[in-house]
Amino acid sequence: MPNGAQILIEGLVGAGVRACFANPGTSEMHFVAALEDASALRPVLCLFEGVATGAADGYGRMTGRPACTLLHLGPGLAGGLANLHNARRAATPLVNVVGDHALRHKRLDAPLESDIEALAGTVSGWTRRTYHAAELAGDVAEAVAAATGPPGRIATLVVPADVSWSDAGDPPAATPPRPARRGLVSVDAVTGAADALRSGESAAVLLGGEAVRGAGLAAAARIAAATGAELLCETFPARAERGAGRPVVERLAYLPAAARRRLAGVRHLVLAGATSPVAFFAYPGQDGDLLPEGCRVHTLAAGAEDVTAALAGLAEVLGPGSPVPEEAARPALPSGDLTAETAAAVIGALLPEGAVVVDEANTSGLWLPGATAGAPPHDWLTLTGGAMGQGLPLAVGAAVACPERPVLALVGDGASMYTVQALWTQAREGLDVTTVVFDNRSYAILNLELGAVGAVAEGARARRLLDLSGPSLDFVALARGMGVPAERADTAEEFAALLKRGLAEPGPFLIDCVVPSLV
Amino acid sequence: MPNGAQILIEGLVGAGVRACFANPGTSEMHFVAALEDASALRPVLCLFEGVATGAADGYGRMTGRPACTLLHLGPGLAGGLANLHNARRAATPLVNVVGDHALRHKRLDAPLESDIEALAGTVSGWTRRTYHAAELAGDVAEAVAAATGPPGRIATLVVPADVSWSDAGDPPAATPPRPARRGLVSVDAVTGAADALRSGESAAVLLGGEAVRGAGLAAAARIAAATGAELLCETFPARAERGAGRPVVERLAYLPAAARRRLAGVRHLVLAGATSPVAFFAYPGQDGDLLPEGCRVHTLAAGAEDVTAALAGLAEVLGPGSPVPEEAARPALPSGDLTAETAAAVIGALLPEGAVVVDEANTSGLWLPGATAGAPPHDWLTLTGGAMGQGLPLAVGAAVACPERPVLALVGDGASMYTVQALWTQAREGLDVTTVVFDNRSYAILNLELGAVGAVAEGARARRLLDLSGPSLDFVALARGMGVPAERADTAEEFAALLKRGLAEPGPFLIDCVVPSLV
Structure with missing residues (x-):
């Protein structure tokens, strides 16, 4: 007789879920064990929950189908919320599987006890807690249908540990709910x-x-x-x-x-x-x-x-019209100083056909749209919800979703640090992601906004809160520390050579792209 | 005429708040600007919100007084929630200042809009949104009083951007609420x-x-x-x-x-x-x-x-009793293989008087209590809420709170990666933290729990979700990449030499303590 966890995974696979971005804990151990026999569901370990949720977002954006996450009670879900916020704004189909204490353990108020539903409600279009293993098959089918229904949403299924480990009885007759279809406009x-x-x-x-x-x-x-x-x-x-x-x-x-x-x-x-x-x-x-x-x-x-x-x-x-499509045009490879502008030209000159570009470059990305408009056809994924730390995880998910396509992550130094653990998952899974960190040693976007909101912070104390130097982050060391080959570029020529290398080699590669801040 | 942000900071300082662990965004720029003239409030930049909240927890545990955090709207608070969960379980006094959109901007459902109060409610004993700058002085006083009232709790004050930037009128007469006192038992x-x-x-x-x-x-x-x-x-x-x-x-x-x-x-x-x-x-x-x-x-x-x-x-x-206190006793410095047991002996042998020990060592910490029981008097801070990633941030806050005391962070490799960005703040602030990462290349606690819950995962697919090798994390590279000097120990002698060095030198130091997994 299958247990709840096995039925849950069977349901996910049956509904078309093919990737599980996981940061499990004790209450998810039966789910982990049941993954052994579920060869259709690829488990991807993430070292922080925000990586798992951001990756599931990237996967869903590229396939139109939900990946699932596997998260550990309320605090695990909490760690993933910022990127779930972005996924909600992207209308990405996504299924969270959140383990919880066994039901009879809830009233003991053990240390990890918290209000999971309150957290889930802030990002989910559908939330349910399963109370009996026999109900899991139906609940997981509904979760996937809810996630997949237009325009795409987050579905969160809370699975108590005892529901996972209990016998689930005979599998119910397969009557998966049909995902709703998009409504026709009037x-x-x-x-x-x-x-x-x-x-x-x-x-x-x-x-x-x-x-x-x-x-x-x-x-x-x-x-x-x-x-x-x-x-x-x-x-x-x-x-x-x-x-x-x-x-x-x-x-x-x-x-x-x-x-x-x-x-x-x-x-x-x-x-x-x-x-x-x-x-x-x-x-x-x-x-x-x-x-x-x-x-x-x-x-x-x-x-x-x-x-x-x-x-x-x-x-x-x-009636008919004759659109004039974007002309094929690439910038010339620049030489000399490496700046946000010359870096954009390098990217425009080298962007490969079919690339998936993940853009969390913020101020350093100012010239990217212009420099890449005439590059070979590609997809561009952006920071939909404004919650920083989306870029590196999104690239993980896009690369899992599209193993045949090159993924290029363009991220600001500040933004990259929220979820820098994503690099380890890139290395472990051998994902073909080339990451460019625009390393301007500041929260430049905030220096920009400081003036825009009319705040005056001329002094060192305030400015220091927006400054990422002292010490400067060494992204080459950080990447290598997580198993990702990396090099630093200080000139446009160096950046071009490294970008060529990163795009040519399989597996992950990171370029520390040192540019002056625009602000 | 002071603006809201100035009144807010004045109120925090007036109520005894001395440290602000910050990861600000646009809606917090007036707060940042106002920090310039608030020399009594130490701003500490954190590169991820979970570092800020964990640091505020460590600060509150060591001083009994609240630090404040500065967080950016709902997603910023979300990033800090896991360590706020731990702080709630620790009954730590802590004040979150969460910036939000200007009130008239709320209805536009801009990308960062989310339900801040729902998030705050899961961890806070007191939550309020200020609607008028003139009410800020009263609200911040109440927030600090709520945080400080027994047994200590999290108070979250949501401050819309326009409340920060608006004139706050004449400062109200100072009638700060008295924190409640602990009740006497019957x-x-x-x-x-x-x-x-x-x-x-x-x-x-x-x-x-x-x-x-x-x-x-x-x-x-x-x-x-x-x-x-x-x-x-x-x-x-x-x-x-x-x-x-x-x-x-x-x-x-x-x-x-x-x-x-x-x-x-x-x-x-x-x-x-x-x-x-x-x-x-x-x-x-x-x-x-x-x-x-x-x-x-x-x-x-x-x-x-x-x-x-x-x-x-x-x-x-x-009536009278004659307690027999713990005898002064230290283990001998071991030699040879570095294991969780010999590492604990090294720590017991070298732990300095007055040390603040932050313990998120999980399985590798098994021998620590015994090995340190007779060491010179020290404080021991633990993972109160079970949400991983507490150790490194807690050490940041403890070190800011107690600059005259050595701080020793003992963390598992898996646990350290949730909030590894804390190392950068240690470097920037020159905090005297010695970090020991017990590097057993696995989520060993989960391998333990896997058996304990009766789940069987003999196969490679499942086990791989609990395994942190392939690639192994290079904590020396990670630490150096964030400006923290670091070395690796492979023997008990090397570990002892490095721990002596870390404890003797001012500023942060990290030891990659390579030990076999217990499980």
């Missing part, structure tokens, strides 16, 4: 958008979610060609397809002033899988809403609606 | 315990919280001497005073079977600041309650009650 939504785009007034389509990929993106390009509307993309897309031969789409800038300039004069904004643009942060005396005055918003598709079908329908209504 | 509680201890039946006193320190501990020793009762200590005390000349107290074992053996035959258990003993985890077919059958429990003092006064009163009732 005819009014399509005709409303069509009227706006044909109004003759300045119009733009703001793409988000699935609309920056595949058929939706292609339809958006036809719409723009047919109407002259501009194609914009939300500031932090979960996964955008771009590069030579793909539609020209401009990501809305992070800085509100730049975003406002871009939107100025737009009279009609059609939302396709994106929400109306707002500032990332509030600033004194500024409105957080980025819409220009008098601009009308037309929601073509939102939330769980089928934005791909809606864009296809809208393109059909608007 | 006469019945004292006489009940006295009767039990004089019953002639086998009795033990289980000490916890403040009772393992200072006057309470001394009174407990007199009680034991007068009655023949055994002195036990909860398994994971927040801070226990021990060593030569101090009362002989035995910590209850982590493994339930060992704890049960220790308690077998006890007919009366007097609880002094401790809760009735329960197993850390549940195991199939075992009761989680560790009390022997027929044992009667007598609560002398619990929760917020004044356990020190209660023990003094009980000692008075029971």
Whole structure:
């Protein structure tokens, strides 16, 4: 008779889950033991829970299917919450399996006891605790269905230890719930958008979610060609397809002033899988809403609606157009000083076709979109929820999801340190990830924001809280300490040589890319 | 006119807060700026929130006064939750300052928006959001009073960015709330315990919280001497005073079977600041309650009650006794193989007087209590809540709190990796912490638990989830990469030489102590 843990894993595998990013503890030991016979579920050990959740996010973004995490009670889930926040904002399908004390142990208030459901509720679209092993098969099927249902969400299943170790009885008849399908948008939504785009007034389509990929993106390009509307993309897309031969789409800038300039004069904004643009942060005396005055918003598709079908329908209504795709164009390999700008040129010059780019470069990433727009087709994954420490784990998950594609992680030095343990998992699993740490020895984004919010911190005490020198982090030593080969680049030529090497060699490689801070 | 952030910092300083463990973001920039003029509040930058919260825990345990953290919205608080869980279990006074979006920005659901209060509620005894800058002075005073009130708790103050940057008006008249005082126990509680201890039946006193320190501990020793009762200590005390000349107290074992053996035959258990003993985890077919059958429990003092006064009163009732303190005794310096046992002997042989020992050594720590019992007087801080990754941050906070005392962090390799970023803060602040990483290349505690819960994982797939080799972590490289000098020890002699060096030199030092796994 199978125990609960075996039924749980069987259910995960049966529902299509193929990777488990794990940081287990005692209450998960039966799950660990049951992994032995589940060859379809790849266990990936992570040394910190935030690596596991970020990796599951990366996996889900690249496959459209959920990976599961395996976490240890409330504190284990807590460690993974920041990257689950990012996954929630990315609408990534993801199943958390959180072990808990045996049910009869709960009332003893043992040291690890805490309110798991309260934590889970802050990031999950679906949360359940299983009370009987016989109910696990149904609960895990529902968890995967909930995670997979549009637009994708986090499902958290809390599994008490005794539910894992108890006999689960006869496996129930297989009646897995069907994942919900994306809803079709109304005819009014399509005709409303069509009227706006044909109004003759300045119009733009703001793409988000699935609309920056595949058929939706292609339809958006036809719409723009047919109407002259501009194609914009939300500031932090979960996964955008771009590069030579793909539609020209401009990501809305992070800085509100730049975003406002871009939107100025737009009279009609059609939302396709994106929400109306707002500032990332509030600033004194500024409105957080980025819409220009008098601009009308037309929601073509939102939330769980089928934005791909809606864009296809809208393109059909608007008639043929001849999109001009992004031209193939790469920057020349620069020489001399290594800066955020020359580093971006190196990346643009060398980015391989089919690359998965994970972007948590923050200030040092300013030139990346321009330098890579005409590179061979690639995917671009961004920091959807603003919770730092996403980049390295996301790369782990993307590499597990797409072993045949090169993964390039572009991360700020400050950002990398939140979840630097991800490098060890890259080494253990032999993942083909090339990591570039933009090493400017500061929280440069905060130096930028310090001025933007009107705070004055001229003195050393305050500035020191944003400064990462003294001591400088040695990323080569850190990477090698976790088994990842690494080298340091101080010039553009060195960076180019190292990036070529990292992209050519299988397995992980890290480049400490020493650049001056922009701020 | 001061702004909210200035008033907030003024209030913290006025209430006696002297250290701020910070990982700030944009919404905290005015707080950062205001630190410039607050020379009484030491800002300590941490590269991950779990370091900040663990450090604040260590600081609070050593001073009895709260440090504050500075965290960035919900995701920043989330990153700190695991160590806040440990701090909650330690009843450490601690004030979280969590920045949030400006109030008018909340409804825009910007990327970092999340349910901060839900997260805070899982660890905090007091949570408040300030809505007006003029209310900050009162709120911060209440936060510190709540944190300081017995037995000590986490207070979380959510401060929207606009509350920080707005004029706070005239500072209110200073009427800081008085922290609540510990309640006195009833006469019945004292006489009940006295009767039990004089019953002639086998009795033990289980000490916890403040009772393992200072006057309470001394009174407990007199009680034991007068009655023949055994002195036990909860398994994971927040801070226990021990060593030569101090009362002989035995910590209850982590493994339930060992704890049960220790308690077998006890007919009366007097609880002094401790809760009735329960197993850390549940195991199939075992009761989680560790009390022997027929044992009667007598609560002398619990929760917020004044356990020190209660023990003094009980000692008075029971009359004079002549405690036999722990004899001064150190193990001989061992030679040859470096194992958990010989490493413990080295530590016992060299532990300096007044040391603050932070213990997250898990399985490798098995011999530590015995080897150090007769060392010169020292404090011992343990993993109160079971959330891994406490050791290195706790050492940061203890060292900031007690710059004149040597701090010795004893951590497992697995445990150290959750919050390894703490080493950078040790280097930046020049903290006198000697870190020993017990490097057995495995989650050995889980290999132990795997058998204990009756899970069978003979195969490589399952075992690999508990194995930290392949690649092995190079802790010397990791430490040096964060600016901490480090060396590796492969023999008992090498370990002794390095420990002498680490304890003798000011500033941080790390020893990679390579030991075989016990399991």
